[in-house]
Amino acid sequence: MSGSASSAVTPRALSRRSRGVRGSAIRDLLTLTARSDVISLAGGLPAPEFIPGDRIAEQARAALAVPGSVQYAETTGLRELRGVLAHRESGRIGRPVDQADIVVTHGSQQALSLSAQVLLDPGDTVVVEAPAYTGALQAFQAAQARVHTVPLDDEGMVTEELRRLLESGLRPAVVHTVSNFHNPRGVVLGESRRHELAALAERYGFWVIEDDPYGDLWFDAAPPPPVAALSDRVLRLSSASKILAPALRVGWLHGDREVCRAVELLKQGADLCGSALTHRIAAGLLADDAWMTAHVDALRSGYGSRARALVGALDDAFGDTLTLSDVRGGMFCWASVAGSAGAETDTARLLDSALVEGVAFVPGAAFGTGEQDLSSSMRLCFATYGEDVLTEAVARLRRAVDRHG
Template identity: 65%
Template sequence: MSVDSPSLDPSLRLSSRMAGLRSSAIRDLLTFTARPEVISLAGGLPAVELVPRERIARAAQRALGDPRSVQYGETSGWAPLRETVASRESDAVGRRLDSSEVVITHGSQQALSLLAQVLLDPGDTVVVEEPGYTGALQAFGAAQAALVPVALDADGMDTAVLEEALTEGLRPKVVHTVSNFHNPRGVVLSAQRREHLASLADRYGFWIIEDDPYGELWFDAPAPAPVAAHSDRVLRLSSGSKTLAPALRVGWLHGDRRVCEAVELIKQGTDLCGSSLTQRIATELLDDGAWLDTHLATVRGAYAARSGALIRALESAFGERLSHTEVFGGMFCWIEFTDGCDTTRLLERAIEHDVAFVPGGAFGVAKGHPHAARLCFATYDSAALVEGVDRLRRAYDAHLRTPWSATGH
């Protein structure tokens, strides 16, 4: 479902960085999944009924009482929000951060894109996870980096494999990790590997981008301390999109002050500044600790129940034909068909049955993951998820009945 970038016809005069770029398979599915009859397990969309719209409305009204909320703001973000983020992240990493070490961005994806521009020259090596987060693959691809994948297992990135590659001469500029409730695999980087990864960064001098939009969405217990707790060579990203509301478009990064200053400089040429209004709204919500704790507990409980409903439905519908990762938090479940089912072809049948998912190939770097898929359990309630799996099973049965060669593909 992905498409290549426009061909580099000289008459178009597009830049060389457009060569080889692919549109996100998830973005490409949005037109289909916008239809109300479709159950989309594809996009990483929070449940709209859990977005605190009334609380946001009250905060917006208060923010609009100040005329500065509709004016241009600082490129690095509204100062009180940077102070709030610095305080919250100080608690997470176990050392005091200054607000000058924080930049507010238009979602954490912008932070990733800006860091790619700041840190990378064409041809620089970036270590990514296999399978990898599509937004990171796009950002690093646009920076014309050379991607080197390191496999994931149940404990996250295999840092022993990374160390072996480093001892053999690999010299990355950046290592990217989605440390908590990985997108797409759903796994958590273990505490031991977090310390190991940080020690490798200190020894070999690369930057770690710790991408953590899902860390607050734990079910039974929080994830281990961030990688940033173990090294000052970590640039840590997070966002309010998954916990407050995607439409606020409030994300942030923190790390080395010199990198933050460089990010701010590049950001001036990108959007001048973010939304003063939504940053003020986000500040009020993040500062209201009692309300936020209750809100997050509600979201965690709902997502835990939904993940359980999805997994039970998958096990009932497919039995031993399918395996899945254990889900401890976040929004995603990674599945693999053990009978050789090609999920890219299965998606065509699934669309005919008004259900969607993302084939594993969309996340591949060096591997195709042809029998895997990512399912999001956050968007729908348990009953809809069960119905979605039933549609998926019917699509699977239709796929088995009709040999692919007979469809003309």
């Protein structure tokens, strides 16, 4: 074989699709904050003590007694689980959901990724909320879509702005919303705006991806009915990760049958099928209505107490130099901080001082697309730690701000 330079083959570059996807700043940050001395408010991690390990183990033993639990399953998910989910989702949207219109996925992130691939061609426009869920940005970048933002306020997506953009000629293929307890902003899409979003989807022919992994985690009042209850042009995504355990990797989507069929075909090429074992475990837990009601009530009480502890500590430590979202559920608090002289603080730089003090958060810029200045904001997760630890985390954050100047 000749070793001459003239016969060398230049390695082919990576595909354009893969070159256009940026990493998750949050996942990168979690690697940096894994030190045992750091109180990390950066992740969206359920509290370990609220994960029903004993009940999962019991259900796993029961599942393993069924031979099919360790075999390949249908691409769309274990039929038993899809039946449970159809019943569950029917109650949420107020009309029957056929299990044939449900696809069980490897977490709701896979549902989002597959939906993006099904609904978007390269160059299509997708509208996201600003600040945006980072997983959605990754999925839409991988689909080579053009991302356009619509701002959020205390009532969620400003649908009046979306309507104005549509009237001005914007023609998105997809509009994405985290309708309940938004990640990262924490807000809930108001009921009248849900109706307007559904009406705009019908009028202009775009698809709505309603991403709802946090909807069960309300503290004082349940959120309004899903957007999926108002239009057939909505794909609704949800997950067992926040109410049972992330490691089960059970998410799902439902909606238009043709779209679900296309998602199924892509899923065949991605993973062939999910885990029949974890599907059977999740089905057994979700089908036990009495146990699930008590379990979710305990989650609401526990997370609500932690949210109040974090917000109270932040108010005490920062006063009016910190603007906080109204935390009504979910796992996150959104905060914007000003320096001692009243100037806005760059939270990406503040993070360096915070790590020195032993506390971490996600800088607001991680949730941006460049269309909005999020540099003075941060996302704080209150779910993972107890009240005393959250109070200590805020004390460390106060010292970090003072150190930063």
